[in-house]
Amino acid sequence: MPIAIEAEGLTRRFGATQALDGLNLEVERGTVxxxxxxxxxxxxxxxxxxxxxLRADAGRARVAGFDITRQPYQVRRRIGLTGQYAAVDExxxxxxxxxxxxxxxxxxxxxxxxxxxxxxxxxxxxDAGGRAAKTYSGGxxxxxxxxxxxxGRPPVLFLDEPTTGLDPRSRNGLWAxxxxxxxxxxxxxxxxxxxxxxxxxxxxxxxxxHGRVIADGTADQLKARVGGQILEIRPANPNDLDRTGAILAxxxxxxxxxxxxxxxxxxxxxxxAWLAVAVRRxxxxxxxxxxxxxxxxxxxxxxxxxxxxxxxxxSEPPSAPEVERSVA
Amino acid sequence: MSAVATTPSAEALLDAPAARIGPRSxxxxxxxxxxxxxxxxxxxxxxxxxxxxxPILFVLLFVFVFGGAxxxxxxxxxxxVIPGIIVQTVVFGTVMTGxxxxxxxAKGIIDRFRSLPIARSxxxxxxxxxxxxxxxxxxxxxxxxxxxxxxxxxxxxxxxLAAFALAVGFGTAFAWIAATIGxxxxxxxxxxxxGFLWMFPLTFASAAFAPAASMxxxxxxxxxxxxxxxxxxxLRALTTGGPAIGPVLQSIAWIxxxxxxxxxxxxxxxxxxx
Numbered sequence: 001m002p003i004a005i006e007a008e009g010l011t012r013r014f015g016a017t018q019a020l021d022g023l024n025l026e027v028e029r030g031t032v033x034x035x036x037x038x039x040x041x042x043x044x045x046x047x048x049x050x051x052x053x054l055r056a057d058a059g060r061a062r063v064a065g066f067d068i069t070r071q072p073y074q075v076r077r078r079i080g081l082t083g084q085y086a087a088v089d090e091x092x093x094x095x096x097x098x099x100x101x102x103x104x105x106x107x108x109x110x111x112x113x114x115x116x117x118x119x120x121x122x123x124x125x126x127d128a129g130g131r132a133a134k135t136y137s138g139g140x141x142x143x144x145x146x147x148x149x150x151x152g153r154p155p156v157l158f159l160d161e162p163t164t165g166l167d168p169r170s171r172n173g174l175w176a177x178x179x180x181x182x183x184x185x186x187x188x189x190x191x192x193x194x195x196x197x198x199x200x201x202x203x204x205x206x207x208x209x210h211g212r213v214i215a216d217g218t219a220d221q222l223k224a225r226v227g228g229q230i231l232e233i234r235p236a237n238p239n240d241l242d243r244t245g246a247i248l249a250x251x252x253x254x255x256x257x258x259x260x261x262x263x264x265x266x267x268x269x270x271x272x273a274w275l276a277v278a279v280r281r282x283x284x285x286x287x288x289x290x291x292x293x294x295x296x297x298x299x300x301x302x303x304x305x306x307x308x309x310x311x312x313x314x315s316e317p318p319s320a321p322e323v324e325r326s327v328a
Numbered sequence: 329m330s331a332v333a334t335t336p337s338a339e340a341l342l343d344a345p346a347a348r349i350g351p352r353s354x355x356x357x358x359x360x361x362x363x364x365x366x367x368x369x370x371x372x373x374x375x376x377x378x379x380x381x382x383p384i385l386f387v388l389l390f391v392f393v394f395g396g397a398x399x400x401x402x403x404x405x406x407x408x409v410i411p412g413i414i415v416q417t418v419v420f421g422t423v424m425t426g427x428x429x430x431x432x433x434a435k436g437i438i439d440r441f442r443s444l445p446i447a448r449s450x451x452x453x454x455x456x457x458x459x460x461x462x463x464x465x466x467x468x469x470x471x472x473x474x475x476x477x478x479x480x481x482x483x484x485x486x487x488x489l490a491a492f493a494l495a496v497g498f499g500t501a502f503a504w505i506a507a508t509i510g511x512x513x514x515x516x517x518x519x520x521x522x523g524f525l526w527m528f529p530l531t532f533a534s535a536a537f538a539p540a541a542s543m544x545x546x547x548x549x550x551x552x553x554x555x556x557x558x559x560x561x562x563l564r565a566l567t568t569g570g571p572a573i574g575p576v577l578q579s580i581a582w583i584x585x586x587x588x589x590x591x592x593x594x595x596x597x598x599x600x601x602x
Contacts, residue, residue, distance in 0.1 A: 051443050053601075073349070076445040087436030091368040103360040104446050106353060132371045148440065 001028040003062075004156050004187035005050060010059035011211070012045050019045040020056070021211035025189075027204075029155075032188040034202030036195060038303070042211040043191035044084065047160045050189065051081045064156045064187075080149030080157045084164060086141035087148070090134035094125050094144050097133060101151040119147040123177065139170025146177065157181065159190045163197060175200055195219075195302060207306060215306050223297055225305055230298075231269045231278065234291035238263050247281050268301070269294065349447045357446040361454025365428065366461060378424055379462055383417040383470040390537060391477055398538050403478055410474035411491075411563035412536030415556055417466050418499035419531060423523035425459045425503040426510030430519040433511070438601065452598055456503050463499035467492060483569040491566035494579055498559045501583045504590035511597035536560045555582040 005027040012020040020042045027033040035043050048054040050063055052072040061068045064078035088097050095116050102112030120129040123143040128136060133144060142162065149157065159178070163171040178201055182188055192198050198205045199219045207215040207222065215222060235244050241258050248267040249256035251274055256267040269275060275294070282289065297305075349357070369375045390413060395405030429452075432438045441451045471479070481488040510519045533547065534556035540548050551557055562579040565572035 048439075053439055053442050073445050076443060079443065081440070081443040083436045083439055085436045087440040089364065089368065089437060090435075091371040092364065096364075096367055100360055100364050101440075101444070104357055104441075104444050106356070134371070152444075 001030075003027065004029040004031075005033070005061075005063050005189055007046070007050065007061040008059055010046065010049055010056045010061060012042075012049060012054065012057050018211055020049070020059075023059070023208070023212055025061075025206060025213065027187055027189055029187050030182075030185045031204065032182055032190060032202045034198030034205040035189060035191040035208055036193070036198045036205050036302075037191075037208035038193060041208045043208060044160055045211075046208070047081070047083075047158045047189065047191055051079055051158050052076055053081075077152070078155055080152065080154035082142075082146050082149045082157075082159050082162055084161045086138075086145040088133045088141055088144050091132060093130050093132055094120055094136070094147075095129040097144060097148055098151055101148050105152045107151075115151055119150060123147045124173075137170075139166055139173065142166060142170065142174060143177070146174070150181075154186070156187045157189070159188065161191055161193065164193070171197075195296075195298060207302060209303070209306075215302075222302060225302075229269045229272075229294050229296060230266050230301060231275060232264050232266045232291070232293045232295065233278070233282070233289060234263050234265075235282075236288040236290040240287045241265060243285060244282065244287055247285060247287075248278060251278055251281065263290075266301075268297070268305070349445070354447050354450060357450035358454045358457065361441075361450055362457040362461070365455055365458030368428075369462065375424060375462070378421045379466045380469050382420070383413060383466055384473050386413050386417065387470060387473045387477065394537070398542075406474060406478045407480065407482075407568065408539075408564070409537060410470065410479045411567060412534075412560045413474075414467055414470050414495050414563060415498065415560045416531045416536050417470055418463050418495050419502050419527060419556065420524075421463055421466055422459065422499060422502040422506040423520060423527070424462075424506075425455060426506035426508075426513075426519040426523045427516050428459075429455060429507055429510035430514055431516045433514050433601075434516060442601070448598065449595065452507065452594060456500060456507065459503045460496055460500045463503075464492075464496050467495045467499075479567075481567050483566045483572070487566040487569065487572065490572075490576070491563045494559060494562055494566070494576065494583075497583045498555075498579065501586035501590070504587055504594050507594040508590050508597055511594060511601075530554065531556055534560065555579075555586075558582060 003026055005025060007023055007025040010020050010023040011018070023042065023046055025033065025035075025046070035046065037043050045054065049056045050061055050068060052068050052075050055069070063075045066074040066078070068075055088094075089100075092100070095113075098116035098119055099112050102115050103109070107115060117126075117129070120126045123146065125140060125143060125147070128140060133141060136144065146159075146162065162178070163174055166174065175197075178188070178190075182201075188201075190198070190201055203218070205217065205219055205222055206213045215225065231248070233244055233248070235241055238260070241260065241263055245256040245258040245265040248265055252267050252270065254268055254270075256265055258265045279289075279292070369379070387410070390409050391402050391406050395402030395409070399405035399408060429438075432441075432451075438451065442448065475481075483491075506519075506523055509522050513519050513522055533551055534554040535551055536556055540551040540557065543551060558575055559579045559582065562572060562575035564570070565575055
């Protein structure tokens with residue numbers, strides 16, 4: 001499989017913050033890589049460098065076969081970019097926004113009109129095409145933004161947190177469109193804070209923290225490293241929480257964090273048979289249960305397992321996301 | 329122009345590693361951005377205020393409220409003050425250049441443009457061109473309102489055209505200053521206050537609204553050196569038929585000087601975004 005996006009040792013520093021610290025990536029043509037990480041991990045910086053908006057301090061990268069530093073024009077001919085903020089002109093209508101992009105991509109006038117109409121129809125915006133984009137809902141703006149990045153039929157698409165801030169219905173709509181694009185053969189680099197989103201859309205996931213990839217694999221491989229599922233137990237009596245944690249820790253041999261605010265003990269469940277054992281032992285210990293749940297691991301737990309540290313943004317220099325934003 | 333000629337195929341570009349943007353594309357991209365900025369006016373009331381309502385209000389305010397006090401009668405004052413209001417309108421209007429650019433930055437629109445295979449200068453020149461067109465409209469509106477109140481183009485049509493060109497040129501030079509500010513502060517609210525802050529003393533410590541001779545002695549040298557005064561005097565000479573060569577040449581020198589300093593600065597700030 002040819003490689004559509006490859007990055008080698010990308011670094012970038014903003015003042016005291018090392019936003020990227022030797023980032024390596026490889027995305028095969030026609031596949032989706034989910035770049036997963038907390039705020040300030042360097043996701044946006046990575047996308048901005050690969051999309052030729054930002055220079056790397058060091059490292060090399062090729063996108064669609066062209067060097068991002070020496071051949072930025074050829075790279076720009078072949079990429080689409082949709083950022084965290086819907087970058088559409090609010091004072092123009094949907095049609096005018098897309099027509100403008102078409103003209104900037106050197107489409108002749110009739111073709112630019114046609115392309116705008118086709119994309120609006122595809123993104124369920126045909127009725128709103130004549131209205132100023134400032135009258136659009138958040139989901140409509142994101143769709144228009146995505147449509148704008150597709151005017152030139154780019155073979156490589158960068159989506160930087162495309163669904164952040166969207167309601168579930170709009171998010172599902174956007175996911176459906178993204179799946180269609182991938183089915184048509186577009187190579188996609190998707191950044192997200194949500195494991196579920198990466199899970200839904202990406203064939204491979206790279207977990208990024210402090211500017212470098214700390215784990216890489218399919219969603220199942222990553223979850224297996226966390227322990228497949230998480231068992232959460234809330235004892236009926238809060239005073240039993242520590243004993244519950246101790247019993248679960250003893251059973252699984254892993255640490256069992258307890259949270260006294262939520263009164264939950266949570267443990268990775270690597271072996272499904274442990275569930276029955278856990279319930280029995282708690283029963284034998286005379287601990288009554290208020291709640292018991294099995295769920296898939298969250299991003300925090302992937303992080304906990306991969307780094308030994310929670311993925312709280314507070315562990316980042318507080319200015320990190322700001323730095324990324326101020327250059328955005 | 330066939331479709332083939334304007335949309336180079338991927339293969340053609342692959343064969344041309346040094347592919348650049350040709351002059352025809354550059355013009356088309358610049359005009360596309362210009363058109364976009366002009367289309368914005370329709371849906372952006374703030375811009376309409378700057379183009380039409382503000383100059384009209386200023387004309388009415390100065391002519392009817394201050395005119396009698398400054399010139400003895402509002403009728404005499406019209407001929408004196410319209411060139412001043414034109415210059416003031418042109419200068420104040422350029423704040424929108426800075427606000428517009430910083431808004432485009434804040435909303436990610438500049439990112440979108442920078443991710444497209446277009447010359448980066450097209451974004452800046454397209455903005456300045458659109459704002460010059462807006463300035464031209466504001467000049468025409470101010471002149472028309474003035475003429476309703478008795479303002480006359482006493483220097484003849486050629487002098488009037490020269491005055492028009494001078495006013496728009498001065499606005500374009502100031503637009504580069506505003507663009508530099510907008511690209512430096514990168515925040516629409518700051519661009520607005522940083523843009524206006526220095527404009528008030530600059531325009532009011534000038535002979536735009538009152539003759540320099542009526543001001544205290546220490547202020548007069550400042551007022552006479554102020555480019556607002558110089559361009560206003562040039563417009564006055566051109567619209568009354570007085571000797572205009574001196575102030576016109578000085579005005580051209582100011583326009584050229586400001587553009588030569590601030591256009592490269594604005595372009596540098598734009599390139600620094602990377």
